[in-house]
Amino acid sequence: QQQVKQSPQSLIVQKGGISIINCAYENTAFDYFPWYQQFPGKGPALLIAIRPDVSEKKEGRFTISFNKSAKQFSLHIMDSQPGDSATYFCAATRAIFGNEKLTFGTGTRLTIIP
């Protein structure tokens, strides 16, 4: 089974700080890496995604950093806000296979404190 290992399991960051969540994958054929954000009692929502032809992708305060040689990718949340408190899931797949082969990490519960 292809795994995606996500860490940390939980994270507490002060308001205005940088939140960093890390993921590592095994299958070198993976070429699509989305991040999902889930608020309590809700379904996950796509936050940002990256393909391995770039090392970084930024959307507002959210940045994905990708290290192909290390088979690692991470989510950085700059200027973290209380509204960012949620569970974050990384995922990976081969894009041509579609979502039925999407492998999720186990999630990181992020709490932003004032």
Next chain:
Amino acid sequence: SQTIHQWPATLVQPVGSPLSLECTVEGTSNPNLYWYRQAAGRGLQLLFYSVGIGQISSEVPQNLSASRPQDRQFILSSKKLLLSDSGFYLCAWSVPTGRDEKLFFGSGTQLSVL
């Protein structure tokens, strides 16, 4: 715009009772449909996916079954629930593009089997 409806939001069922969770998608045609389960503190596990009416693929052997009687309707069922069936069930859809498909989740059903 596309929307996904999933109900009920919360369900408490006794062991051995039947289950029927329903999901419908509006605003799109021929979507791929998915059922995921999310256990407490764990990641998202794909249970079933469907690429068309009557076409169901199962990812894990289990006590559950799925059906797609209409293009935009996906149903998750069980004849006899087990305690281990408790969890947060999520329906999702995507448009099959063959590349970087975006997955859209419903708001989920919290199932407690007692």
